[in-house]
Amino acid sequence: MAMRGWIAILAATGCMLTAAPGLPAYDQPPVALDETRKLDFDTRMTGIRQRQSALPYGDKAGRIALLRERAELIADYHGEASIAHADALQLFAFEFYAAKRWAEDAALRMRALAIRRTIQGDRASDTLYVARALAHSLVQDGRKSEAAKMLAEVLAAWEGGAALTDTAEHIVPRGRTVEGKALGMAAAAHARLALDDAEPAAALSSARIAAASSLAYRRGFGVGVLDEQMVELAEKDPSTHTGEESFAEWSHLYADALWEAAPKGPTASSDALLILQDIMAGRTSRALARAAAKRAAAASGSAALAADRDAKAAELSALFARSEGMKSGSEADNALWQQIGVANSALETIDARLAAATPGYAELVKPALLDEAGAKALLAADEAFLMIVPTSRGTHSLIVTREGINWHRSGLTETELAGHVRRLLWDVGANIDVTPEEDARWSAEGEGDFPFDRGTAYRLYAELIAPVRSALAGKRHLFTSATGSISSLPLGILVTETPVGSDGDPASLRATPWFADTTAIVQLPSLQSLQLLRAVAGRDSRRGETSMIGFGDPSLDGVAATRGVEGRARPVRGGPGPSALNMWQTSSDAGRLADPAALRRLARLPGTEKELKAMAALLGSGNAQLFLGDAATEANLKTADLASHSVLFLATHGLVAGELGDNGEPGLVFTPPTIASQADDGLLTASEVAALNIAAGWVILSACNTAAGDGRAGAPGLSGLARAFFFAGSESLLASHWPVRDDVATVLTVRLFEVLEASPQLSRAEALQRVAREIRDDPRDDAYLKSWSHPSAWAPFSLIGDAGINANEASRN
Secondary structure, three states: OOHHHHHHHHHHOOOOOOOOOOOOOOOOOOOOOOHHHHHHHHHHHHHHHHHHHHOOOOOHHHHHHHHHHHHHHHHHHHOOOOHHHHHHHHHHHHHHHHOOOHHHHHHHHHHHHHHHHHHOOOOOHHHHHHHHHHHHHHHHOOOHHHHHHHHHHHHHHHOOOOOHHHHHHHOOOOOOOHHHHHHHHHHHHHHHHHHHOOOHHHHHHHHHHHHHHHHHHHHOOOOOHHHHHHHHHHHHOHHHOOOOOOHHHHHHHHHHHHHHHOOOOOOHHHHHHHHHHHHHOOHHHHHHHHHHHHHHHHHOOOHHHHHHHHHHHHHHHHHHHHHOOOOOOOHHHHHHHHHHHHHHHHHHHHHHHHHHHOOOHHHHHOOOOOOHHHHHHHOOOOEEEEEEEEEOOEEEEEEEEOOEEEEEEEOOOHHHHHHHHHHHHHHHOOOOOOOHHHHHHHHHOOOOOOOOOHHHHHHHHHHHOHHHHHHHOOOOEEEEEEOHHHHHOOHHHOEOOOOOOOOOOHHHHHHOOEHHHOOEEEEOOOHHHHHHHHHOOOOOOOOOOOOEEEEEEEOOOEOOOOOOOOOOOOOOOOOOOOOOOOOEEEOOOOOEEEOHHHHHOOEOOHHHHHHHHHHHHHHOHHHEEEEEEOOOOHHHHHHOOHHHOOEEEEEOOEEOHHHHOOOOOOEEEOOOOOOOOOOOOOEEEHHHHHOOOOOOOEEEEEOOOOOOOOOOOOOOOOOHHHHHHHHOOOOOEEEEOOOOOHHHHHHHHHHHHHHHHHOOOOOHHHHHHHHHHHHHHOOOOHHHOOOOOOHHHHOOEEEEOOOOOOHHHHHHO
């Protein structure tokens, strides 16, 4: 195992052998300083190490005996109450930890903790690490109350701050400090124990400290790409920095403790606003920040400097990617990290020059969480922002408007919520895995030939939105941001009243009070994203003539497939499609490449050609450039002038990360080449999208799952694909949550642009809302068991970005 991996394990189990700053590792002199005694100690320690190295791996008893002998020798030489002895006891305890011998592990850690508290104090990182590890062992040994009491005593040294901002600013160490990590881990452990024991008041202070540690740790990162990569790594593999926990988990704890202990407290709603933003903080917001900063630099005449930054950022990202998997501490690894340091310093110099040349640049590239006053000022009088965050204890819904904050937590846990979301996604034809039992049961439910489970849709509305709906009165636009499974579901298909009539009757579906009709809904990664988009406001991509470049209907060998549901038919890809096991092939000169043969087995999608040609006909042949069939290649996309078109339209298969294995990225399928290369392997991945230069006001992704989140707790509420297009500079996205039905696709997108042209007073969101209603009210296929009244037809797309109107600028003032 690489050294960084061992460090993470030792931190998680309280075996860190580092001392607090300013204290030497062995702070007490040995009992006797004569050379003879020292020589004897060194000789015996060398003998122990030699016997350890000679032990067979499976000889646990022998290893325990040697570690006991080692601890006793160190105690005799340095003293029972020495830091050296505490180190030895923790290393000894790790052997029992690995064997799950919790009582023996806890006994040794108790002795180590007593030493550290006496010598180093309760604010030292080593004390906090061993306290957290001791608590784990005590809990495993059935001694939860003892663990909670011990942690509370240690954490008492950190108490203070009645609000999250106070705690983050004055209590918790700032930046990437060992103390900040250790404190967050110990505080989170105590908060969990207190919540599990139904003592939210006791949990609140500790949970606040844990959440503040998350905020302080994030703030410790700068604005460079290296720091972004490090945050990304920490979010992907929490053990890298936080000992098996993600920052979002600490923030979840505080949100839950705050709700259960003091939801009406003087700072509760303001703290909830901050902490839900922190949970949503991720690559999406950073991508938007970069795009906004780049546009601001161009407006200030610093485009060349911004280009230099992009080049240096790409160099740094490539260097960082090379570090993955390299043996830590090797000569090559050390040399590479020296290169990374030099490149990062150069990038920081460029950023400083950009900041000097571009007003507000620093605020754009490193946006802070918005407090209540800032959030209110951001929104127009007719706008609201809804955040939905599920946790293991319930689901938080928070709406912020100019008038204030409405906050509620439903009793639906993230697991329960995920089950309901899967049910609705199955109904609309999303590409989700279902068991044969689920398929049979759900297929038998509901009246009529083509039902939609409005009962579940109403329950989700009643649980998540109804408790805060008073804030939506008179609001023209609702921005939404969510994490976890609910991010995969367009909220417009929720039902606002108890359903009446048959779930499969087109007339009943049309008469249903859908949430989509109450306000125009816009999806965003986070509240900060709206701030960033508006930081470079003053443009309207719909002014002037619209031009489009489109790619679709890639040449594939699978049986031609119709997209979307027809009756109860599930979505098909045609033939034996690629799987996570056979999708990838190894490149001889670089990283992973998709296997063109596996991609080629996907179904042909002739409906996408009709969709693109219908759009081209609307715009006129001189304003549309299409790449279809054999021309719909990844290479053609990468070499096309994407910055000169106001619309980029991609209609093809979208593959989400789960379909591509644990290490796969989401991607869009193009016509596969004969031989895969870095320039063209037939799959445009999210990271490749992020490297494109797009200036389109619209990016239309008519492919499945391009708007959905990946469902992980704390995960950003947009797929990697949608986020990547923001990173590439796109202004707004029209992305699909499930395969767009072929019979609807040629109507929906064309009609959207017709409405925008005919009614310039409408926002993009309102135009999409109107078109969805028109589709729903169209009876053309009612007799063929695929009525357009079904949400599968009218609700696949979400608008992602700003609402897209100039009128908002006036109403915001």
